[in-house]
Amino acid sequence: MRNYLIEDLPHYFEDYKKSIKNPKKFWDKIADENFVWYQRWSKVVKYDMNEAKISWFKNAKLNITKNCLDRHLSVRGDKTAIIWEPNDPKEEAQHISYSELYKRVNKTANVLRDMGIEKGNRVCIYLPMIPELAITMLACAKLGAIHSVIFAGFSASAVASRVNDCEAKMVITSDGSYRGNKILDLKSIVDEALEKTPSVEKVLVVKRTQNEVSMKENRDFWMENLYENASPDFVSVIMDAEDPLFILYTSGSTGKPKGMLHTCAGYMVYTAYTFKNVFNYKENDIYWCTADIGWITGHSYILYGPLLNGATTVIFEGVPTYPQPDRFWEVIEKHKITQFYTAPTAIRSLAKESVEWVDKHDLSTLKVIGSVGEPINEEAWHWFNDHVGKKKCPIVDTWWQTETGGIMISPLPFVTPTKPTYATLPLPGIQPVLMDDKRNEIMGNQVTGNLCIRFPWPGIARTIWGDHQRYKETYFTAFPGKYFTGDGALRDEVGYYRITGRVDDVIIVSGHNLGTAPIEDSINQHPAVAESAIVGYPHDIKGNALYGYVVLKETGESRQRENLKKEINQLISEQIGPIAKLDKIQFVSGLPKTRSGKIMRRILRKIAEGDFTNFGDITTLLNPEIVEEIKNERI
Ligand code: PRX
Numbered sequence: 001m002r003n004y005l006i007e008d009l010p011h012y013f014e015d016y017k018k019s020i021k022n023p024k025k026f027w028d029k030i031a032d033e034n035f036v037w038y039q040r041w042s043k044v045v046k047y048d049m050n051e052a053k054i055s056w057f058k059n060a061k062l063n064i065t066k067n068c069l070d071r072h073l074s075v076r077g078d079k080t081a082i083i084w085e086p087n088d089p090k091e092e093a094q095h096i097s098y099s100e101l102y103k104r105v106n107k108t109a110n111v112l113r114d115m116g117i118e119k120g121n122r123v124c125i126y127l128p129m130i131p132e133l134a135i136t137m138l139a140c141a142k143l144g145a146i147h148s149v150i151f152a153g154f155s156a157s158a159v160a161s162r163v164n165d166c167e168a169k170m171v172i173t174s175d176g177s178y179r180g181n182k183i184l185d186l187k188s189i190v191d192e193a194l195e196k197t198p199s200v201e202k203v204l205v206v207k208r209t210q211n212e213v214s215m216k217e218n219r220d221f222w223m224e225n226l227y228e229n230a231s232p233d234f235v236s237v238i239m240d241a242e243d244p245l246f247i248l249y250t251s252g253s254t255g256k257p258k259g260m261l262h263t264c265a266g267y268m269v270y271t272a273y274t275f276k277n278v279f280n281y282k283e284n285d286i287y288w289c290t291a292d293i294g295w296i297t298g299h300s301y302i303l304y305g306p307l308l309n310g311a312t313t314v315i316f317e318g319v320p321t322y323p324q325p326d327r328f329w330e331v332i333e334k335h336k337i338t339q340f341y342t343a344p345t346a347i348r349s350l351a352k353e354s355v356e357w358v359d360k361h362d363l364s365t366l367k368v369i370g371s372v373g374e375p376i377n378e379e380a381w382h383w384f385n386d387h388v389g390k391k392k393c394p395i396v397d398t399w400w401q402t403e404t405g406g407i408m409i410s411p412l413p414f415v416t417p418t419k420p421t422y423a424t425l426p427l428p429g430i431q432p433v434l435m436d437d438k439r440n441e442i443m444g445n446q447v448t449g450n451l452c453i454r455f456p457w458p459g460i461a462r463t464i465w466g467d468h469q470r471y472k473e474t475y476f477t478a479f480p481g482k483y484f485t486g487d488g489a490l491r492d493e494v495g496y497y498r499i500t501g502r503v504d505d506v507i508i509v510s511g512h513n514l515g516t517a518p519i520e521d522s523i524n525q526h527p528a529v530a531e532s533a534i535v536g537y538p539h540d541i542k543g544n545a546l547y548g549y550v551v552l553k554e555t556g557e558s559r560q561r562e563n564l565k566k567e568i569n570q571l572i573s574e575q576i577g578p579i580a581k582l583d584k585i586q587f588v589s590g591l592p593k594t595r596s597g598k599i600m601r602r603i604l605r606k607i608a609e610g611d612f613t614n615f616g617d618i619t620t621l622l623n624p625e626i627v628e629e630i631k632n633e634r635i
Contacts (some may be wrong), residue, residue, distance in 0.1 A: 019428035023455055026429055031269045036071050037062050038238050047456045049481045052472040055242050056266035056458045063236035064268045065142040068307035069102045080312045084131045085331055087178035087318035094342030106234035108139035111226045117170055117203050119144030119237050124151045124168040124563050126364025128177035129317040132206045133293050134303050136172050144237035148247040151294030152177055154577045156192035162249050165259055166465055167199040176209030178321035181445055241265035247465045248296055250402040251506055251515035259404050259465030267405050274406040275305030278396050278415040279339045280368050288314035289341040296402040297372055320346050324556035326357035330425035333361040341370035344380050348541045351383040357509040358387045368413045370396040373511030374543045375499055381420040399499050409497050422498045431455045435479045452482040452488040507536035509544050522575040523568050528552055533591050533599045537608040545583035547608035552587055561587055586635045590626045607634055
């Protein structure tokens with residue numbers, strides 16, 4: 001592989017300028033020099049930002065698994081591809097070499113094919129962080145099936161809505177999942193979900209916890225029985241550049257999750273390029289990203305990005321505080337981790353513990369440490385820098401989204417001077433712009449605005465599964481000709497970017513993207529509830545927590561209200577998952593609304609934050625008197 005690292009900052013600017021002056025040439029070169037293709041492309045990029053139609057590497061033929069696995073066999077067949085670290089430190093870690101992984105993927109691809117899966121079919125994967133999660137994803141990619149991983153913390157109805165949306169033919173799950181000292185019964189959740197999913201024909205069940213589970217005849221099959229008899233040879237299916245690789249659901253401003261569709265070639269080129277550069281990856285590094293594979297971070301930077309570079313990547317099944325709050329630091333020492341990529345919420349919760357937990361471990365192998373998923377506050381940044389990086393490891397604060405496929409704005413280690421809370425500069429090839437509310441581009445520095453991207457990049461999601469119109473409206477309509485991220489950002493005096501947070505109805509709680517609409521939909525289903533509004537407010541550890549304003553059909557006694565709060569959270573847990581539970585619930589007699597009936601969330605947000613200043617002109621509201629009431633009864 002050619003080294004496309006930018007050696008120092010002047011070179012960064014030089015490279016950056018070149019990359020945006022001629023993006024086609026820039027991406028053409030990267031795609032050409034770093035991958036194996038069955039057939040080269042006839043056109044680098046074709047796009048119409050108004051119609052939201054984007055394609056990269058037209059007519060190229062490939063299979064991403066050839067690039068993740070096959071091509072490494074001759075040079076690094078015995079090298080460890082995956083280190084699997086189990087939940088319980090007493091259980092032995094697994095080291096899976098590239099050749100072993102290749103074999104396991106082939107066998108699994110044969111299992112899927114024998115079970116009727118063909119190119120283009122959708123397979124939902126609802127598994128804990130075990131090697132089979134990575135293996136089944138790669139097996140899908142190898143045979144051209146579209147995987148859709150559902151985070152194994154989602155509830156039965158969240159699973160059902162995703163399975164139904166993509167009309168999955170198969171679901172792959174396990175008999176259970178270990179998380180700290182808990183065992184989650186994933187199979188029962190799948191069973192409940194599958195009562196409402198007519199498209200699913202077969203369920204494959206991986207053994208992990210040896211839990212008793214019920215197996216439905218002719219629908220449910222143990223993976224290990226099928227795997228044992230499967231052939232270790234499988235010829236990769238030849239995929240077109242723009243054939244779908246996977247669907248991954250993310251929250252939006254309506255109750256229905258958005259199935260972001262990523263395609264083969266562009267996603268491959270982009271995740272490989274960003275992984276190598278952002279983590280300053282070198283051949284013998286041992287890289288660990290603590291995210292769950294059920295989110296985009298895990299897709300791009302546990303699985304595809306690292307394997308495309310022939311790296312050793314860690315899959316960690318557990319949680320940061322089990323059995324003790326030094327689990328992360330223990331794993332870094334044990335496996336001699338060189339790059340460590342985690343989330344601000346994890347950093348904040350571990351920073352609350354005594355620093356002795358960190359200090360008792362040897363973290364000297366670390367070279368680069370990273371953060372993703374939400375803004376990292378100054379205090380957490382310094383703690384991470386001082387105690388984990390020991391002030392010698394650059395922190396890559398990486399800004400990106402499920403929709404972008406890979407990292408967009410981030411320091412390049414040893415190149416870009418870092419600045420706490422700043423994601424700093426766009427990667428070469430990426431063109432961020434700030435727009436004001438009147439759709440004008442904001443030029444110059446020391447400005448804030450809506451963060452948009454001017455030119456497409458290979459990793460951008462191509463559509464929302466089954467709803468291109470929604471894709472176009474969500475991302476390409478607010479600022480015509482540009483991709484709108486939904487985030488606000490600040491550009492400082494030297495041009496560094498700092499993400500200030502969402503400007504839409506998405507709230508990031510512990511790094512999880514939650515839409516207000518689906519949560520409100522759940523609450524409103526409670527028979528006692530008339531309507532509700534959810535906002536986020538700052539929280540020490542989670543970054544944001546959820547504050548719900550709930551209007552009841554009849555005002556009840558306070559004892560009943562306490563029960564109601566529990567029932568509301570129970571309902572949310574069942575319909576979405578425990579991550580979406582409300583921290584605070586305030587019963588109100590009405591919600592502040594504009595004359596057209598729109599809830600004034602801005603005011604509700606301010607009240608939840610305890611900021612009673614600058615409400616703006618509330619006299620134009622339909623019910624201005626309600627603001628005072630809500631303010632006085634704030635929790
Ligand atoms: O608001 C931004 C925030 O996370 C959102 C994307 O969430 P999701 O699609 O779940 O992907 C998360 C992992 C890439 C963004 O719109 N976000 C992500 N990274 C950062 C961030 N906010 C501030 N700083 C970051 N480094």
